[in-house]
Amino acid sequence: MPREVKALFRDDAYLSTAEGTVSAVNDRGGIILDQTCFYATSGGQPGDTGFLERADGSKIAISATVCGENKDEIIHVPSNNQPPPSVGEKLVTHIDWDRRYKLMRMHTACHLLTVVCPYPITGASVGEEESRVDFDIPEMDGDKASVSAALMNLVSANHPVSTKWITEEELAANPALIKSKNVRPPSGAGRIRLVCIGDAASVDSQPCGGTHVTETQEVGDIHIGKIEKKGRENRRFRIRFGPLPAN
Incomplete structure (x- = not known):
C-alpha cells in the first residue's frame, strides 16, 4: 500500500x-x-x-x-x-539547489512557450540546459528569432507566477485549461493544482505539479535553439538558456 x-x-x-x-x-x-x-x-x-x-x-x-x-x-x-x-x-x-533552480527556470520557460505557441502539446521534457516542447502544429508561423523574441517579452514583463487549487469539477467545466493533447491530470484526489502566470492568471493558467520560479524575470535569457519537424503535424521546439546566437 x-x-x-x-x-x-x-x-x-x-x-x-x-x-x-x-x-x-x-x-x-x-x-x-x-x-x-x-x-x-x-x-x-x-x-x-x-x-x-x-x-x-x-x-x-x-x-x-x-x-x-x-x-x-x-x-x-x-x-x-x-x-x-x-x-x-x-x-x-x-x-542540489543549483540543479533544481535551473529546472524551475526551464519549466517556467516551457509554460511561457505554450503561451507564445497556443497549440495542443504532444510531449515535453524539462532539462538543466535544454528543454523541449512538442506541439501539434499543421502550419508553422514564425521562426526561431520571432518565437525567441516573444518569449523574452514575457520574461522581461516580469509577470508573477503562482499556484492555486481547483476541484476536479471546476477543471471538467473548463477543459481549455488542459493544453496537453494526450495526457490528462491525475484524477481521484478531488483537487487539481494550477500554475498561473500574470495577475489574476491573465497570461496563462494550466494544471501542473512541477516547480517554477515566482516571477518570469527569474527565467533569464532564453531562446529557441531549434525547431524540428517530427511527423506531418508535430513540431519540436528546443529551449535553451542564453540569448539567441547571432547567425
Whole structure:
C-alpha cells in the first residue's frame, strides 16, 4: 500500500532543505520520509538529487527521486552501497539547489512557450540546459528569432507566477485549461493544482505539479535553439538558456 508523503515543494519550490522522518525503506533500498522538499520525476520534469543528512552528520547521497504507486508516494533513491537509515530515524533533506533552480527556470520557460505557441502539446521534457516542447502544429508561423523574441517579452514583463487549487469539477467545466493533447491530470484526489502566470492568471493558467520560479524575470535569457519537424503535424521546439546566437 502506498505511503502518502507531504510534498513540501508544492507550497514552496524554494525550500532547499527540510527535516523528515523515515517511514519506510523499500526492498530496493528506496527511502520514504513523512515529508520532503525533493521533487519526484513527473510531468516531464526530472526528480531532484542531493543528499539526506543523518544525526551524526554523515550523508546518504540521493541519485534520483521517483514516484511510487502514486504521485503522493515519493521515493528517494540512494546511490549504490550506502547503509540504509532505520524506520523512525530523523533526517535532514538537502536538494542540489543549483540543479533544481535551473529546472524551475526551464519549466517556467516551457509554460511561457505554450503561451507564445497556443497549440495542443504532444510531449515535453524539462532539462538543466535544454528543454523541449512538442506541439501539434499543421502550419508553422514564425521562426526561431520571432518565437525567441516573444518569449523574452514575457520574461522581461516580469509577470508573477503562482499556484492555486481547483476541484476536479471546476477543471471538467473548463477543459481549455488542459493544453496537453494526450495526457490528462491525475484524477481521484478531488483537487487539481494550477500554475498561473500574470495577475489574476491573465497570461496563462494550466494544471501542473512541477516547480517554477515566482516571477518570469527569474527565467533569464532564453531562446529557441531549434525547431524540428517530427511527423506531418508535430513540431519540436528546443529551449535553451542564453540569448539567441547571432547567425
